Amino acid sequence: MSRTLAVVGGGAIGLAVAWRSAQAGWKVTVHDPAVGSGASWVAGGMLAPLSEGWPGEDALLQVGAASLQRWPDFGSELGALVDEPLFTSHSSLTVALDAADAADLRTVAEWIETQGYRLELLSRAQIRAAEPSLAPSIRLALLASTESAVDNRALVRALRLACEAAGVAFVAESVVDPESLPADQVVVAAGTGAAALWPGLPVRPVKGEILRLHHRPGVAPAPTQTIRGSVHGRPVYLVPRGDGIVVGATQHESGLDTQVTVGGVRDLIADAQTLMPSIGEYELYETAAGLRPMSPDNMPIIGRVSDRVVLAAGHGRNGILLTPLTADAVVAELSGAPLPEAKNCAPDRFGPTGRAH
Template identity: 30%
Template sequence: MFPVVSREQTTGVSELSTEVIVVGGGVIGLAVSVALAERGVEVTLVSEHRPGEASPAAAGMLAPSVERAPGPAHKFSIAARDRYPAYIEFLAERTGIKVPLNRLGILQVAFSQKGIKGLRKSALPTTRWLDAKELQHFEPALPHALGAMFNAQDGAVDNVVLLEALKKLCAGEKWIERLDGGVRSVKPAAASCTITLDSGTQLTAASVVIAAGAWAAKISGARLAKHVKPARGQLVSYSSTPLRHVAYGPSGYIVPRGSITIAGSTMENVRFDTTTTASGVKKVRAAAEEICPVLASSTTTEAWAGLRPVTPDLLPMIGPDPKHPSLIYACGHSRNGVLMAPLTGDLIADLVTESPLSHDLSQFRPDRF
């Protein structure tokens, strides 16, 4: 379905600039480019920096057991989480950068009997209830909690260092060419696809992958990306790390990262507004300090916002436009872009090289809306 067409093989189409063009330089676009290059596919990665990009703004959670997807998508999310240890080793081997990975598990903390009941009702077979005594052994900074549901193997990755490693790998990869610039439009044809940059430059490839995050819908011709909308998430960081585990409370979460703790997050429909607000920061702080009150005595070091690329069902678009197979979507990952990036890269590379798919992508069909 997705033949990789070389310049020498091309007849009846415009001369190809490259085999595959990837539009978007966030964690998804980078992971897709790396996966394609690993298969020996020539890639041109086109991106431009935009304020509010989700990849560097995220908390880096790997939480498929907590932020649970419906149906087969849950199995996909678990596989995405479990892809990380080998992926981290791969990046370290290729770049010398060891991306911090926390797989101590995630705690869903309860502060009331109603909270305990809710957590027990929604618990997966893989989770375990910790009573107050066990929880205090796990995390002495949570003496006020009544208990917690423990989700083993979930955790977080340092997405900032992950981006650094992926960018370094792309920069040194002979199969990847990077171009700075925005993409105005895409025009798919029978055996190729052409993009037009904001500068007016046109590039043609056998396939184009849309991985432009919250901005995917702004690309003319990417007709199915209209369902991807930006959702602002505000986060704060504290200058201490009282917890070792990622922890969820009734209204937010906290993620230990090195010498700081990241807390989040709001979910706001404000289009492309990337500013933080006093009310948003107050809400995030209140949620974080409910989980771990000792954070209230820490200094808040920073507040920022990112734009999540959200679809109506909060599931990503992964796969081709059925009317134009040369146009492939890898966008709309909503709250799970970091979690799903390595596995999304693998599957896009499978599609392009016509390799057997290891996962059912029917829930992620770009034309499902």
């Protein structure tokens, strides 16, 4: 008989864990009152571990790159289940507006090469040829030809279908104590709610606001690749979608607040327009805010914390990127053979994480 598994949390991480576990022979139930409605629904969907890297962040680069390598097969398998494109771009461009940002791009390019990867620096002329809608004031760019982006909402829909096809059951109820669930094993993949479910877990919420813009007739089309930059010290990204662009994202340490602020919308529009002047002619279709589940070192927390409980938490702003690796790591943990690529994500790096009685 199949062993039973309860997955607490129905975002991209929880759904992927449930799907892969069911494929591995587990009888799986997902517990979530509103599947796919949290941070996974608001995310930008960037898969950019290389261009977002920085010297000294070796462990974060390694886990991100390992997950990026899984995405082509993972995405192809899921993409066959939905009647919409899952991938929305297949490269990323990080741009510099001033000399300091340009120096940072050169630093990243040099460091990434020492780690065994390659990013390409583009001149003004090359930038204009690649993305003519970008501002002519951009002086340098870093091209990552292997960094793609996915439609996060299409991903959630595909994962739900994949789970259903694999026989995963869904219970639309909140869980208070994961150890009270009757399953043989339990995976806590509840985003920012994981800290309440496993007291002592160092995961905190960080609010991020995003805009969804629709293209209008006669306006310059969206970039063909993901665009990232910094304006007045504020990071901003433009991620292509079939109907326009996702612009993000602010970052606020504001507890569980998910209200979109006037200031947040103002800054995102102004910064996005600095990178792409014609974006002001797009339709402002949706504003939203989600809560990133951040860990102290910005690394996910994946691993066993008791005989019955495995954590898949603390993914921060990289939840979509790390979805396939996390699913594989949890299935490996459940089988008793932890995944080598996830060794730096072990919960015990923060000290004892067992629940206090």
